[in-house]
Amino acid sequence: MNVAPASAQAGNYPDRPIKLIVSAAPGGTTDLTARMIAEPLGRALGQSVVVDNKPGGAGTIAAQLVTRSEADGYTLLLQYSGYQVITPLITPNLSWDPIKDFAPVANVLSAPQVLVVRSDLPYKTLKELVAADKKEPGKLNYASSGVGSLQQVSTELLNQMAGTKFTHIPYNGTGPAMKDLLGGSVDMTMTTPPPLLPQIAAGKLRPLAMTGKSRLPSLPDVPTAAEAGFPDLLVSSWFAMYAPAGTPPEVVNKLTKEIEAIMKTPEFRKKAESLGAEAQYMGPAELGDFTKQELKRWDTVVKAANISVQ
Structure with missing residues (x-):
């Protein structure tokens, strides 16, 4: 000491x-x-x-x-x-x-974390996303900023709660992860709002849920995880x-x-x-x-x- x-x-x-x-x-x-x-x-x-x-x-x-x-x-x-x-x-x-x-x-x-998918994917709600994975387990993948990142463990928590098998694609930082997400190489990510807000506003990413106790003023139309059917997915x-x-x-x-x-x-x-x-x-x-x-x-x-x- x-x-x-x-x-x-x-x-x-x-x-x-x-x-x-x-x-x-x-x-x-x-x-x-x-x-x-x-x-x-x-x-x-x-x-x-x-x-x-x-x-x-x-x-x-x-x-x-x-x-x-x-x-x-x-x-x-x-x-x-x-x-x-x-x-x-x-x-x-x-x-x-x-x-x-x-x-x-x-x-x-x-x-809080915000779960987003590429806007060209058909899923409009978290329940639709979960249902799609259960139909074809592991086909949908998610980007993170690296092994052990909060992005990974948050999505693994969702996997454990929902019984899904979203496949992890780790990157060396949020920047490269976002690049491949926007480029179509990966399907989704769960991360903090700052890197997501401009892409959501531009219509390139679709937010399905956020992991706070209440909705974000900057994303008032995005439901909380509890509202989306997963009340224990509370992550900050x-x-x-x-x-x-x-x-x-x-x-x-x-x-x-x-x-x-x-x-x-x-x-x-x-x-x-x-x-x-x-x-x-x-x-x-x-x-x-x-x-x-x-x-x-x-x-x-x-x-x-x-x-x-x-």
Whole structure:
């Protein structure tokens, strides 16, 4: 466990810029979340919060960098839930622990998954899609951003609930997956709204259901999974901030209070909504408990689907 220097425990935090390590490349929802919170957080703290993208290794490069940093509040992690709670379940001999190596700070955004098919396919509802697969099991396939991605485990959860056998086609990222989906090589995907909304608006993809508790303002005509007949298909990607384990509680508390205040502003909430996401604050204790619950939930799905990275 990292030990914080005495200076971090004094009342002068922060007295220099803070580095916010992001586990994904620029342009995705993880990066957008980091940039949404970094600028106003920097203003509130009186020091710049510098976004530093460190993609790779399904979140491991960023996680390792943060866990090996001083526990002084000057190096933080903006992490995607798929990396924080699924990578540890499917990766043998992982060099970091999602619970022991981190001090939870705050959840910033949560976004449901949206299940879409190519618009040239005949399916208008999720029940029609499920019925088609049951008629010819495994003929329909789905794209994901990689083995163990939330896109994969969400669709495998649907397979388990519906008794379907949608075939997994993994890609190296959402971009290549979307390219082949739009090009007709694959039939469907389930992912967060940002990369889907322009293609839905252009009529290239047809949304069948979304996995939140309520409909999205940006997609008001798309039913929830519960409305579509699958009430237990509740899945959200979440994007949360962590500090290295051992970061002083007073530093964590200062960060989380400022983040909570920022997230309550109309400006922040409007930005979140434009992404098809929700400004869903969780403080350190709640985020810590939620992380453990998510690990337990997805462990069951991962084992049933036999998902692993060798």
